[in-house]
Amino acid sequence: MVDDKQKANIQRQQRNQYFDRISMDFSDFSFLQNEVATRLFERLEMMNVIPRRIVEVGCADGFLTRLLAKKFPKAKIVALDASSQMIKSAQQKQGFFSPIKFQQSDPEKLPMKNNSMDLVISNLAYDYCIEPKKMLLEFNRVLKPGGLLLLSALGPDSLLELRQSWLQLNPNASFQTFLDMHIIGDQIQAAQFENTLMDRDLIQLKYQTLKGLLSELKRAGGQNLHPSRGKGLWGKQIFKEYQKLVEKLRTDEGHLNVTCELVFGHGWKNQDVSSADYHTYKVKLDDN
Numbered sequence: 363m364v365d366d367k368q369k370a371n372i373q374r375q376q377r378n379q380y381f382d383r384i385s386m387d388f389s390d391f392s393f394l395q396n397e398v399a400t401r402l403f404e405r406l407e408m409m410n411v412i413p414r415r416i417v418e419v420g421c422a423d424g425f426l427t428r429l430l431a432k433k434f435p436k437a438k439i440v441a442l443d444a445s446s447q448m449i450k451s452a453q454q455k456q457g458f459f460s461p462i463k464f465q466q467s468d469p470e471k472l473p474m475k476n477n478s479m480d481l482v483i484s485n486l487a488y489d490y491c492i493e494p495k496k497m498l499l500e501f502n503r504v505l506k507p508g509g510l511l512l513l514s515a516l517g518p519d520s521l522l523e524l525r526q527s528w529l530q531l532n533p534n535a536s537f538q539t540f541l542d543m544h545i546i547g548d549q550i551q552a553a554q555f556e557n558t559l560m561d562r563d564l565i566q567l568k569y570q571t572l573k574g575l576l577s578e579l580k581r582a583g584g585q586n587l588h589p590s591r592g593k594g595l596w597g598k599q600i601f602k603e604y605q606k607l608v609e610k611l612r613t614d615e616g617h618l619n620v621t622c623e624l625v626f627g628h629g630w631k632n633q634d635v636s637s638a639d640y641h642t643y644k645v646k647l648d649d650n
Contacts, residue, residue, distance in 0.1 A: 381445035391581040399426040413480035420487025424452030442467040470496040474504040488515040498553035505631040517623030527607040543625040555629030563624040568617040
C-alpha cells in the first residue's frame with residue numbers, strides 16, 4: 363500500500379524526469395513561460411523595492427533570472443529548480459562565471475536559512491508543485507520580516523478549449539488542476555502573508571495546426587501531469603476524432619486559438635513575524 367507521502371515523492375520524481383527530458387529544447391518552445399515571466403517582472407518593477415538577496419523558485423532555463431540580474435546587479439541571486447537538467451541549461455545561458463548561484467532544489471524544501479531573503483519570486487512553479495501549501499510556507503520561512511513574495515500561475519480558464527473538446531470524447535478525463543486566483547490568494551494569506559493582492563490577464567495563443575499546438579505544449583512544460591491522466595499513446599482514430607472537434611474552433615483568420623489565464627499574486631511577510639518558530643506555526647489550510 364502506497365501512502366500519501368510515497369505518492370507525493372513518486373509525483374515529484376515523475377515531474378523532475380519530465381522536465382529533465384524537455385530541458386534541451388525548452389528555450390525554443392517557452393514563449394508562454396517567457397511571456398508570463400515578463401509580465402511578472404513588470405509587476406515587480408512597479409514596486410518600490412531594491413532587494414539585496416533574491417531567490418527565484420522554478421528558474422527553468424533562467425529567462426527571468428537574467429531579467430533580475432540586469433535589474434538588480436548588486437543583489438545576491440539564488441536560482442532554484444527541481445530539474446537538474448534545467449539548472450544546467452540555465453547555467454550555460456548565464457555563463458559559468460556568473461555570480462548567480464544555480465542550485466537544484468525542491469520548492470517545498472528550500473536550502474536557505476530562516477529570515478534570510480528580501481524577495482522570493484516564482485514563475486509558474488506553483489502549477490507543478492506537488493504540495494503548494496508547503497511551498498508557500500517555505501517562502502514565508504526564508505523571507506525576512508517585511509520581505510516580498512511575487513508569483514505567477516495558470517488559472518482555470520487555461521487551455522479551456524482543448525479540455526472541453528477532449529471531454530466530449532472522454533467525459534471522465536482528468537486534467538492538471540489550475541486553481542482560481544482567489545483560492546491561491548487565500549493560500550498565500552494562510553501562509554502568514556499580508557496585504558495580498560491577486561490579479562489576472564487573459565491571453566490567446568494562435569496556432570496553425572493541432573499537432574503543432576500539442577507538440578509545443580508538451581515541449582514547453584504543458585504535458586498533463588495529473589496522476590489520474592490516461593496512460594499511453596493516442597490511437598490514430600482517437601486523434602482524428604479529437605482533431606475534428608478542435609477544428610470547429612478554428613477562426614475566420616484560420617487560427618486555432620487557445621486561451622491562457624495568467625494569475626499573478628504578491629504578499630508581504632508580516633514585519634512582526636519571525637520564522638524562528640516556523641515549525642510551530644498554527645496555520646489553517648483548508649482544502650478548497
